[in-house]
Amino acid sequence: MGLGNTILSDDGVGCRVAMALKDRLNSPDVDIMEASIAGLDFLDVLTGYDRTIIIDAIQTEKGTPGQIYRFGPDILASTRHAGTPHDVNLATALELGKRLNLNLPRRIIIFAIEVKDVTSFSEECTPEVMKAIPACVRMVLQELKEDRT
Amino acid sequence: MASCKATDAVYHVDPPPAAKKLRELFYCAHMNHSHIAHFYALAAPDFVLGPMSDPAQRNILGVVAKVGLQIGGEVIKHRAYAQSIQAVIGGKATHPVCGLPGGMSKAITEEERKDFEEKAKSLVEFAKYSLKLFNDLVLGNKEYLSIITGPVYTMKSYYMGLVDANNKVNFYDGTLRLVDPDGKEVAKFKPSEYLDYIAEHVEPWTYLKFPFLKKVGWKGFVEGKDSGVYRVSPLARLNAADGMATPLAQAEYERMYKTLGGKPVHATLAFHWARLIELVYAAERLLELCQDKEITSPNVRTIPTAKPDEGVGVVEAPRGVLIHHYKTDDKGIVQKVNLIVATAHNYPAMNMSIKKAAQGLIKKGQTVSEGLLNMVEMAFRAYDPCMACATHNLPGKMPLEVVIYDSRGDIIQRLSR
Numbered sequence: 184m185g186l187g188n189t190i191l192s193d194d195g196v197g198c199r200v201a202m203a204l205k206d207r208l209n210s211p212d213v214d215i216m217e218a219s220i221a222g223l224d225f226l227d228v229l230t231g232y233d234r235t236i237i238i239d240a241i242q243t244e245k246g247t248p249g250q251i252y253r254f255g256p257d258i259l260a261s262t263r264h265a266g267t268p269h270d271v272n273l274a275t276a277l278e279l280g281k282r283l284n285l286n287l288p289r290r291i292i293i294f295a296i297e298v299k300d301v302t303s304f305s306e307e308c309t310p311e312v313m314k315a316i317p318a319c320v321r322m323v324l325q326e327l328k329e330d331r332t
Numbered sequence: 333m334a335s336c337k338a339t340d341a342v343y344h345v346d347p348p349p350a351a352k353k354l355r356e357l358f359y360c361a362h363m364n365h366s367h368i369a370h371f372y373a374l375a376a377p378d379f380v381l382g383p384m385s386d387p388a389q390r391n392i393l394g395v396v397a398k399v400g401l402q403i404g405g406e407v408i409k410h411r412a413y414a415q416s417i418q419a420v421i422g423g424k425a426t427h428p429v430c431g432l433p434g435g436m437s438k439a440i441t442e443e444e445r446k447d448f449e450e451k452a453k454s455l456v457e458f459a460k461y462s463l464k465l466f467n468d469l470v471l472g473n474k475e476y477l478s479i480i481t482g483p484v485y486t487m488k489s490y491y492m493g494l495v496d497a498n499n500k501v502n503f504y505d506g507t508l509r510l511v512d513p514d515g516k517e518v519a520k521f522k523p524s525e526y527l528d529y530i531a532e533h534v535e536p537w538t539y540l541k542f543p544f545l546k547k548v549g550w551k552g553f554v555e556g557k558d559s560g561v562y563r564v565s566p567l568a569r570l571n572a573a574d575g576m577a578t579p580l581a582q583a584e585y586e587r588m589y590k591t592l593g594g595k596p597v598h599a600t601l602a603f604h605w606a607r608l609i610e611l612v613y614a615a616e617r618l619l620e621l622c623q624d625k626e627i628t629s630p631n632v633r634t635i636p637t638a639k640p641d642e643g644v645g646v647v648e649a650p651r652g653v654l655i656h657h658y659k660t661d662d663k664g665i666v667q668k669v670n671l672i673v674a675t676a677h678n679y680p681a682m683n684m685s686i687k688k689a690a691q692g693l694i695k696k697g698q699t700v701s702e703g704l705l706n707m708v709e710m711a712f713r714a715y716d717p718c719m720a721c722a723t724h725n726l727p728g729k730m731p732l733e734v735v736i737y738d739s740r741g742d743i744i745q746r747l748s749r
Binding site: 219220222223224226227269270271275278279280282283284285 | 411
């Protein structure tokens with residue numbers, strides 16, 4: 184599941200990785216999604232899947248644009264109570280789903296690409312982030328391969 | 333939905349009755365999902381757990397722990413019901429693609445209608461339950477009731493809302509009605525006339541504008557009849573209307589005003605109560621539309637034939653009046669856009685509510701606890717604001733500047749991007 188907004192420059196990098204994966208992956212047991220969603224909507228989308236790989240943009244304090252991180256949802260636990268005035272965040276939604284015993288994926292892996300610009304209106308990513316897309320596609324394919332063996 | 337209606341106006345086309353009903357059905361489903369999410373995820377933690385409770389618990393997870401996992405499951409189920417109705421009609425629940433100038437892209441089948449009807453019946457029951465929960469946990473608690481009705485969270489303003497021909501609340505269509513702080517109607521106008529009634533004040537310290545009532549004028553951030561500050565919101569809709577168009581919601585409407593001492597209610601925290609009364613209305617109206625014989629009619633589009641030029645579309649977004657105004661060239665390419673979203677209408681009032689809460693709650697020499705700060709935030713959260721929607725950011729970038737002053741007021745650092 185690639186997340187983001189494709190008209191906000193690097194914010195859409197997750198969707199662009201998902202688009203690229205559609206050309207590389209044709210497997211009946213794998214769905215590839217691009218989604219511009221947040222909060223409780225995750226529960227509607229993820230329910231029923233066995234495993235999920237989420238690809239999204241990230242901005243860290245000292246990160247280099249184009250850098251790719253791989254982690255599980257547990258790393259987001261410290262953000263669980265950071266409320267927004269408008270919805271809950273991914274970590275809170277996943278924790279809620281877990282407590283309610285929803286049929287959520289038993290394994291969730293997040294690939295996060297360090298981005299540079301998420302405020303300019305543009306349908307293209309910045310060059311550094313653009314270069315990370317094929318690398319992230321390879322990492323997702325490798326993840327799927329290892330998951331099957 | 334406001335943009336659908338604005339494009340109808342741009343192309344001078346009137347959608348067929350079935351298309352209007354289908355749009356309203358879709359929109360009632362949207363109201364259901366949005367109001368459920370706001371109450372349980374954003375409002376309930378302050379009341380179910382308490383405004384001064386541990387912030388680690390004061391969230392939807394804490395609410396579920398207190399009211400029970402079964403209720404938590406019902407919240408997710410009914411929110412998903414509302415989303416699934418939108419997804420069937422709109423192609424997808426978020427960012428739907430069903431609206432066209434003159435109507436809708438497709439009709440619904442009898443099988444889909446039956447499915448919607450069952451979900452709507454369940455949503456009515458869930459809305460009733462949510463209101464009961466509010467009654468038991470909030471209104472049944474004298475301390476909470478006094479917080480809601482106390483002066484710290486009270487602000488006298490004008491109110492604006494969309495009403496039908498009988499002056500009842502309507503989310504999808506109607507005329508805009510304005511009432512003064514005494515509840516007296518001062519104006520009723522077509523959405524296309526909004527510029528005769530609303531103007532915008534600008535301050536240099538914010539990206540948002542401050543809408544105000546043109547005929548009263550901008551008098552600054554002050555309350556009362558002489559100030560052009562007005563509010564939109566679930567409570568504003570109820571204050572601006574004479575009632576609700578469905579029976580259960582009407583009974584709850586009457587009960588709220590009886591409990592709070594008559595119309596209009598100026599208690600900002602009563603937005604939450606009004607939101608739940610609207611949840612009942614949204615569910616009842618959804619069910620009515622699902623049972624309407626015309627709802628499966630295939631006639632859901634009037635093909636536009638006139639040359640496009642200019643149009644205004646107005647709906648009630650979950651958090652208040654939403655205005656879209658487009659001007660196009662003769663090919664329908666947009667040349668000019670003006671949007672006044674609910675959070676913008678409420679922006680003057682939000683600033684005032686926060687200031688009043690802060691001044692009323694934080695006293696000199698008193699330790700400012702996290703709980704106290706949360707009680708200030710409660711004044712903000714009641715508006716269910718969407719700051720991103722309300723911000724005007726023409727450069728496409730945020731030319732942010734941070735200036736840090738020392739205690740003497742001298743600039744010690746200036747950061748800009």
